[in-house]
Amino acid sequence: MINYNGSLVASSDITLHENRAFLYGDSIFETLRVLDGKVLFLEDHYFRLMASLRIVRMEIPMNFTMEYMEEQVQLLVNSLPAAPAYRVRMSVFRKPGGFYLPTDREVEFIVTASALTEPLYSINEGNYEVDLFKDFYVTKQLLSTLKSTNKMVQITGSIYAHENGLQNCLLVNDEKNVVEALQGNLFMLTGNNLVTPPVADGCLNGVMRKQILELAKKIEGLEVTEASISPFDLQKADELFITNVIQGVQPVTKYRKKEFVSTTAAELVKRLNAKIRFS
Known part of the structure; x- marks a missing residue:
């Protein structure tokens, strides 16, 4: 129906x-x-x-x-x-x-x-490996931030990920900065600094991205910024996670040879579910 x-x-x-x-x-x-x-x-x-x-x-x-x-x-x-x-x-x-x-x-x-199958959001504890998808780029323009049905970059990237045993891929824009994942926005934690690419870099203007930014800014001691992320920055990060409205927060466990924890992601899921319950 x-x-x-x-x-x-x-x-x-x-x-x-x-x-x-x-x-x-x-x-x-x-x-x-x-x-x-x-x-x-x-x-x-x-x-x-x-x-x-x-x-x-x-x-x-x-x-x-x-x-x-x-x-x-x-x-x-x-x-x-x-x-x-x-x-x-x-x-x-x-x-x-x-x-x-x-x-x-x-x-x-x-x-x-x-x-x-689940009413609220939960953390996926399984392996979740990603890599860059560089066959096609996301352009730095307003149309890239919209949810239109022109998703050939995401489709071909998903096929690439499947062929290479990856759970997801990260997309780069025409300035070679990392902007998002195939089906969600990207957050990177380095020390106490949580960064997500700005919409101006061409990433989707995600609804869950907005929720996570608001929740993260309420965590004491955490600095939250919107700034460009280079592929080199990923290697120095302590935590990477991907956000969308259906999954909520998906921790990345491995990018190339670097492995990550999911402490901040787990805390954000708790706060997200609390917001849903009491809103």
Whole structure:
């Protein structure tokens, strides 16, 4: 079951050869985590989605309020078998017509959902090895910070990671600075200094990134900064971890020959779950 433009249907019956998301990647999406019928970090997701739609000049319907967005997610989730939590994706795309220049800037949307096995976030204690993916670069531009359906760098990087027995790869921008992982933002701890690349370097403007920055700034003795990270910096780090809304915080255990601890990551997960419980 999916939610297509506000109606629960088994299939959207979209004509694929006319769909602009398929033809041109003309689509923006949000990946959400839903717990007890509530969209976590709803306000952050909504305002990022609205900002993204404006940046790519999609026509935002007048009724597409934050309450409407939540209602559409709940409409689908409430129709599904009960689960501890849900992974939900809302995809927004322009209506058919035109080639590169659309003939209609108005949008349609699809909401899909799948069950998650755990209600709250937890630390994955298993091995999690990463390396750099240098076949393609992330460009330092505003479009790189959006969740669009143009994800060829992430797709080819994921294949590279799989072929080389890695759990993830780190992406670099056109200035050779490390900006993010294939499916999440990167944080690096060196001593008492926690660093994450700035959005200006081309990383995704992540919702979980924002939560972790806010929580980390409340940890006594921890200096939190947004600054460029070079590949050489990774070798000197004490801890690396990756963040996204579905996983939460994923510690990196190994980068090349360097192994890492996960003390700060574990503390942030505790604080993240406490925020969710009492918000």
